[in-house]
Amino acid sequence: MIFSKDSWKEIFDTIKKNKLRTFLSGFTVAIGIFIFIVLFGFGNGLQNSFAEFFVDDKVNTIRIYPSSTTLPYRGYESNRRIEFTNQDLIEIKENFNNEVEDIVVRNTFYNQIKYKEKSNQYQVRAVSPGHREAENTILMSGRYLHEGDIEQRKKYAVIGRLVAQDLFDGKDPIGEYIFGSDHSWRVIGVFQDEGGDREERMLYVPYTAMQEIQKNSDKINQMIVIYNAEMTYDESLLLEKKLEMYIKNKKVISPDDNRGVYISNTGEQLENSNNFASVLQIVVTFIGIGTLIAGIIGISNIMVFVVKERTKELGIRKAIGATPNSIILMILQESIFITTISGYAGLITAMITLKIIGNNLQEKYFISNPYIASSDALFATLILILFGAIAGYIPARKAANIKPIIALRDK
């Protein structure tokens, strides 16, 4: 009797003939689910963008920059400019041989680069081959710098995708010669970088070659230490501390001086960004739960209203022989049916909306690839249906137990 064809027919009949009521309750559920999924998807999209910002560079690196001292120390006055040399690099490498995979050189310049008629200002990074790993540079064609180029001070250049686009107009740049810093450089490779356009408007050249044309300088501006990826965060902090002490000692910088040498650990940044991401996650979850509760309240309201509106009808049904249980069942069956159908409709619409939005909001709002796990979406829909049923059950039970004479009382 409960789920007989007849009781369904009775329910379809009621639904069909009370379109506004059906629409209102259905719409509430659909909109609840829709907003929940879209918001949750946006939250996830925000997290995606966030993650993308930090996957660009290798994370197990420590950057070391020299700067000026601010404290006098051991007979040296303050405001002394600290500089690293090739010799320092070798010594640090030897000293931290066990903990460090590689120490990469990065000397940065801005140069006018010319190819035939075209020229432009670009950042030139004079680097060692390990820089490719530290920066997650992706090679598109040709090859990257290798140790041989460093030793032989080859005037080779690996150019960014946009540099190639700017200067070569679609022509294959490999093997061509570009002109900069009063020398010709042979293009040996083209790279791309997920860090964005800025990272692709650069050239990489052997740092030794650059040193040579700078009057045989042996200066190093920045060192990037790549440490063992299996190191824990705490171990990397320890390494950072040891590096700092070693360099300060070597360069005669006061241990209390905050400047002189600047050391930054990307592991630390990662830790910070992970913390930020988890805060973001909490915010997203909070928004999700909030919309869900708002949806539940909406459905509860509509259910109370629906039952209230039907009080008289239910009284008539009781007077002509409907038992309280059959009344409750009818209302529940109807409300679950409506919430399921419209919940599903809201779910599908929201999924399609997220799909259509895709990466359109990436540039302006940092929402990339918004999505919701189907299990989360389904769970939310089920919760709404469940609460819709509960919200319908309570007034339905009340209505079913009203004496028909009260329900039928006129005026």
Add this chain to the structure above:
Amino acid sequence: MIEIKDLNKSYVMGKNSLHVLKGINLKIKEGELVAIMGSSGSGKSTLLNIIGMLDNYDTGSYHLDNVTIKDLDETKAAKYRNKFLGFVFQSFNLINYKTAIENIALPLYYQGIASKERQTIALDYLDKVGLKDWAGHLPSELSGGQKQRVAIARALASKPKVLLADEPTGALDSVTSDEVMELIIQINKEGKTILVVTHEQEVANMCNRIITLKDGVIMTDVKTK
């Protein structure tokens, strides 16, 4: 058919108790057409509601077709109502989004009768009250008299032992009142026991027994025919 002994009913409202029915004794045989009269507040509607199992009584006894009716829970009351009784109300109480034939078929639905059979039975009764052509119309498309005839057909459809009519002509003009009463008399002639609560003497005069209530007691009980 109906046997009521020393029936008492009070309504408690806050601290005050209103004694509405004060020891009613009543016997109605099968096939009778009884009018219950009285001014408002006399207790006539309360009596009908108790007979109709829409309300409980305090003391006394009530037997309907030799079944004791006392302190029924809602489920049992619903089943007995469905089995024993048909109701006709002053304000018709049709379900407004259901057509005439669907309204009539509804008690049959609660009796568990199959859909096709419901349609046949409902159409039969609609024919009986002369509204066969109006089967697919909503109550809002019917006149007062037509609505009441649909309500009567609905009350009859479940084949009740007793038909209870609470002011069936209260909302109708005199011409349609007569039509409705003629229908009720005709149904009575076919053997149905019918109770009509009314305050109109003309309506009461058409019945074959008139019970007059005043202040919760039966004042007169007259057989007219």
